[in-house]
Amino acid sequence: MKPMARMLRWFLGLALACLVAGPAGAGCQVVRRGTVPVRLAAGAALVDVVINDTPLPMTLDTGAERTALTVSAVQRLRLAPDEWTANTLRGAGGRLESHRAVSPATMLLGGIPLRRRGLSPKPSLSVIAGIGPASPGPDRSDGLLGGDLLSFFDIDLDLPARQLTLFSVEGCAGRFLPWAGPYEAISIQLGMRSRTQPLVPVRLDGQPLLAVLDSGASASFVNLRGMRRLGLTTAMLANDPAMTAGVVGGMVSGRLHRFVALQVGPVVMREPSLLTVPVPTPIFDLLVGLDVWRTHRVWISYATSQIFVARPDE
16 A cells, blocks of 8 residues: 555545544543442332441432431431531421531442542531431432432433442533433533532423433422513413422422423423412522433433433334
């Protein structure tokens, strides 16, 4: 082969390799860290977190900015309070007043050490009065596994398969998932204060809104800001049935209103019945809960500020 032809072939091969690599780039590293089972019980997604060698069922809560334990769990583990630190956990349903924070010696999810971002990687957990059923059993939750610890990874939440997989992602952009099937990428915002709350653009009855993806909520709801953007008033909703739902912060009450369509990326819910709750939240318009999540596979990429949603079967 002549030198010129050999060089041309080499350049064509390099160009083809770049096209195959796509926008993820040559330096993109996606490392699977581990997979843990997820249980759906009492309107919550539960995972087992091992704290100081004791497994505890905790609610997987992407909408919570901080991880928290219940008072009863702290007492069973005999965790000493941090005399210097106290936190207030804010949730979509209001505010959970916390006690002094606690710092366990070890905290593992699927054998993977959990740590938070910042100067001190040691987990500092809020303490809350309670969440979900208090009695022992498969439905009990001993706390909330929130974004302060989850955001150290990319998370592949496959609720149809009842599993959560953690990945370390570095140097990636665009479409880089190891999924075999088709999916759609959506740019997201991360909450202004903690940079851990995934906020995604959605459309509800054709109106563009900003939603928080909240695996800790049993049902989706539209808040006061979203109601105003949709032009909904309390008088217009007066004939809709009253309903309550569990979210971080307790229970929320509102009117169950039937909409035309809710679209989150490739996922379209036709005629969804969503709660309309006149509580003010300054950042988002809509909370997307497990009623939407549980039938779809979603990857939250904290590393690249994207979510990826598996396309439904045609």
